[in-house]
Amino acid sequence: MIRTILVQTKRELGAILFSPIAYVLLTCFALLHGFSFTLCVEAMQQGVKNVTIMFIFFNWFFFWFALILFVPILTMRLFSEEFKSGTVEPLLTAPVSEWDVVIAKFTAAFLFYVLLWVPSALFYTIYQFLTGHVTPVQWGPLFLGYAMVLLIGAFYISIGLFASSLTRNQVVAAVLAFAGIALLFFCSFLGFFTVNPQLEELVNYISSLNHMRLFANGTFDSRPVILYLSGAVLFLFLTERALAGRRLKN
Amino acid sequence: MIDVKNLVKKYAGQTAVQGISFAVNRGEVVGFLGPNGAGKSTTMRILTGFLPATSGEVSVAGLDLLENSREVRRKVGYMPENVPLYMDMRVREYVEYRAALKGIRGRGLRNRVSDALARCGITDVSRKMIGALSRGYRQRVGLADAIVHEPELLILDEPTAGLDPNQIRAVRDLIKELGKDRTILLSTHILPEVEMVCSRAIIINRGRIEASDTLENLSKRVRSGSLFLELKVAGAEAKAALEALPDVGQVDIRGEADGWVQLECLAKPGKDVRRTVDELIKDKRWPLGEFRYAKPTLEDVFVELTQE
Numbered sequence: 391m392i393r394t395i396l397v398q399t400k401r402e403l404g405a406i407l408f409s410p411i412a413y414v415l416l417t418c419f420a421l422l423h424g425f426s427f428t429l430c431v432e433a434m435q436q437g438v439k440n441v442t443i444m445f446i447f448f449n450w451f452f453f454w455f456a457l458i459l460f461v462p463i464l465t466m467r468l469f470s471e472e473f474k475s476g477t478v479e480p481l482l483t484a485p486v487s488e489w490d491v492v493i494a495k496f497t498a499a500f501l502f503y504v505l506l507w508v509p510s511a512l513f514y515t516i517y518q519f520l521t522g523h524v525t526p527v528q529w530g531p532l533f534l535g536y537a538m539v540l541l542i543g544a545f546y547i548s549i550g551l552f553a554s555s556l557t558r559n560q561v562v563a564a565v566l567a568f569a570g571i572a573l574l575f576f577c578s579f580l581g582f583f584t585v586n587p588q589l590e591e592l593v594n595y596i597s598s599l600n601h602m603r604l605f606a607n608g609t610f611d612s613r614p615v616i617l618y619l620s621g622a623v624l625f626l627f628l629t630e631r632a633l634a635g636r637r638l639k640n
Numbered sequence: 641m642i643d644v645k646n647l648v649k650k651y652a653g654q655t656a657v658q659g660i661s662f663a664v665n666r667g668e669v670v671g672f673l674g675p676n677g678a679g680k681s682t683t684m685r686i687l688t689g690f691l692p693a694t695s696g697e698v699s700v701a702g703l704d705l706l707e708n709s710r711e712v713r714r715k716v717g718y719m720p721e722n723v724p725l726y727m728d729m730r731v732r733e734y735v736e737y738r739a740a741l742k743g744i745r746g747r748g749l750r751n752r753v754s755d756a757l758a759r760c761g762i763t764d765v766s767r768k769m770i771g772a773l774s775r776g777y778r779q780r781v782g783l784a785d786a787i788v789h790e791p792e793l794l795i796l797d798e799p800t801a802g803l804d805p806n807q808i809r810a811v812r813d814l815i816k817e818l819g820k821d822r823t824i825l826l827s828t829h830i831l832p833e834v835e836m837v838c839s840r841a842i843i844i845n846r847g848r849i850e851a852s853d854t855l856e857n858l859s860k861r862v863r864s865g866s867l868f869l870e871l872k873v874a875g876a877e878a879k880a881a882l883e884a885l886p887d888v889g890q891v892d893i894r895g896e897a898d899g900w901v902q903l904e905c906l907a908k909p910g911k912d913v914r915r916t917v918d919e920l921i922k923d924k925r926w927p928l929g930e931f932r933y934a935k936p937t938l939e940d941v942f943v944e945l946t947q948e
Contacts, residue, residue: 397740401726408728476724480785483688484741485714 394490395497402468402498409467412502415460420509426452427513441607442528444514448535448606449599457542458575462567464502465550466560468495469633473558488633492626496551503543507536530608538605541618542598546571548625555632574598641666641793641823642687647696649682656682658847659696666792669819671834672827674844675946680827681721683844684797687825688718701792714743717786721797723778725785727771731762734770735784742789756788760814776807783811787818794818796826800833812837831938841938843945850945858941865936867905867917868894870929875901881920887911900929 406412430446438446447453472478481491518527546567553566578597584590594600601614642664649657657679664670674680685691687700689709698705701715726734735753744752757763760780765773770781779799786794799815800808808830815837818824828834834841835855842852851858871878875893878901882891887908894902907913914933921928 393745394741394743397737401729401737401741405726405728475727476720476722477726479685479690479720479724480718480738483690483713483716483718483720484738485710485743486741487710 391487391490394486395494398486398490398494399497399501402495403501406464406498406502411463411467415464416506419456419460419506422452422456423447423510424513426450427510427517431517442525442531443517444528444532444535445606447510447514448539448602453602454575454599457546458568458571460506461503461543461546461571462550462553462564464506465499465547465554465567466564467554468499468551469554469629470558470560470563473636474560488630492551492555492630492633496548496626499547499551500544503547504540507539511536528608531606534605534608534610535602538602538614541615542602545618545621545625548622548629549574552625552629552632555629555636641668641701642825643697643699644683644687645697647683647686647698648694649679649686649691650694656847657686657693660844660847660849662842662849662852664823664825666823668840669815669824669826669838671838671841672825672844673829673831673834673841673942674827675829678844678946679847680844681797684718684795684825684827685720688716688795689713690720714789715792717789717791717794719782719786719794719796719799721801723782725770725778725781727769729770730767731770731773731781731784732757732766734781735788738785739788744789752788752790756784759787759817760784761810774807776803776810779803779807779811780814783814783818792822794822794824794826796824798827798829800828800830808833831942835938843942845946851941855938858938865907866934867907867914868930868932868934869903869905869917869921870900870931871903871921872900872927872929873924875903878903878926881924882917885913885916885920887913887916902930 427443427447429452430443430450433446434443469478472481482488514532518525549570550563550567553570554560554563556566557563574596575598577593578599581590581593581597584593595613596617601611601617604611605614642662644663645661646659647657647661648655648659660679660683672680672683682691686693686698687705689705689712692706700712703712703715705712729737732753735756736749739749739753739756754763757766760783762777762780762784765777770778773781783796783799786796796815800811803811812833815824815826819837826837838855840852840854841858843850843858869878875896879891879893882888882903882905888905889908890906892904892906894904896902905913905917918931921931
């Protein structure tokens with residue numbers, strides 16, 4: 391039911407934008423990335439060769455730090471708040487399906503996530519303008535880098551949404567999401583510690599670090615795309631099941 | 641309108657509703673009565689499709705709840721206990737959102753919302769934040785939400801809980817008004833409310849239906865009214881004489897002073913002893929100070945049916 395989803399998405403987006411968390415996130419995200427970008431420019435001046443500034447930006451630890459930390463904060467209230475305040479009852483007794491609600495909440499969180507990244511794109515635009523376009527825009531890495539940002543974001547948000555559907559306590563939801571996302575991310579580093587070739591292959595397949603390095607370099611690979619999209623769908627499905635199961639439990 | 645057969649709801653290890661059956665006809669305003677924890681809210685949550693039943697059949701507006709959950713939800717207006725609302729929305733914005741969620745589109749939406757706001761008397765606060773409203777106003781926002789899609793059936797879970805007397809009166813009047821052209825099932829444990837608003841009551845206790853009847857029949861069923869007497873005679877003598885009458889159940893001495901005795905005389909269920917008592921008094925030539933008959937209240941019925 392597209393109309394229902396649209397109505398609910400609008401409501402969810404309103405709820406996100408009304409909460410003070412949204413503005414704390416937007417501000418901190420912009421500040422953090424502004425600082426990070428400045429350091430990237432600095433690094434370029436130190437004479438880093440053969441990479442674009444966006445490559446450094448996307449692979450800088452600031453980038454990952456912000457992503458892993460901020461997504462759980464963005465997603466924690468999505469369901470937990472409704473459980474706690476009881477508003478889930480009017481919501482689910484309206485003629486809507488669980489899927490409508492799950493998709494609407496996911497979409498709203500994702501749209502806000504996109505908004506979080508807008509300042510960073512502005513940094514780059516300003517940088518190009520100020521430097522008088524000394525380096526031509528490398529559309530491939532730029533486009534693919536941001537595509538990877540959105541893909542990883544969609545996956546992480548779906549994990550956060552699932553965590554939020556498990557508890558009425560927002561802090562618990564945030565911690566669960568953080569644990570899940572961090573666990574997945576830090577698997578990227580397992581490659582350094584293993585000599586087992588099969589495990590190494592697996593780690594390479596799921597390593598977000600590798601994916602980002604690849605995409606920010608302008609190389610497209612369909613495997614991570616499938617990984618993140620199917621991961622997101624899986625967690626959305628789990629969320630829908632959790633929501634339906636909650637009815638059975640209470 | 642509502643047809644419930646052998647409804648059972650089990651929570652982990654507990655049975656909240658133990659095989660109840662009842663029906664609510666179109667146009668009725670039915671009060672759902674019971675002590676806290678009796679299973680009222682659980683039953684209502686099942687009727688509105690929020691909770692699945694463990695077993696049993698429920699049909700609402702002629703549709704099976706399991707098979708047509710969404711269609712049923714479209715026809716039902718529900719106000720949950722404690723009226724959970726989004727505190728970060730404005731009144732009109734919230735009701736418009738709810739109307740859209742319930743499938744009302746286009747030009748009709750604004751009119752219906754305005755109508756619902758007006759009926760609930762919240763047009764003047766329509767631009768206020770819900771979080772800034774008093775409890776009474778929030779309750780009315782909940783009602784506006786419940787009626788905005790013009791449902792055939794309204795299910796209201798404790799619509800007057802937590803309100804001050806003026807607000808209770810306002811909400812009650814509103815329910816009476818709404819009851820003129822639709823079916824309403826409302827739960828409460830305020831008994832005068834049922835007497836004022838409802839045409840029929842269903843009394844539920846520990847997951848079972850104890851009684852379901854019109855208020856008048858309920859009153860008759862449990863016990864008859866009390867006869868309050870004041871006589872100038874020794875208490876023990878009067879008590880003995882009254883208790884000797886055929887239909888008198890119980891006689892209590894409520895006080896004795898200056899040779900007058902106050903008695904409460906209770907007839908056996910379904911019996912009226914006014915006439916025989918009157919004859920007895922005339923016969924004995926006892927001076928009579930008071931002769932007053934009080935109908936049993938719903939409260940008496942409720943206590944009788946739901947006590948251990």
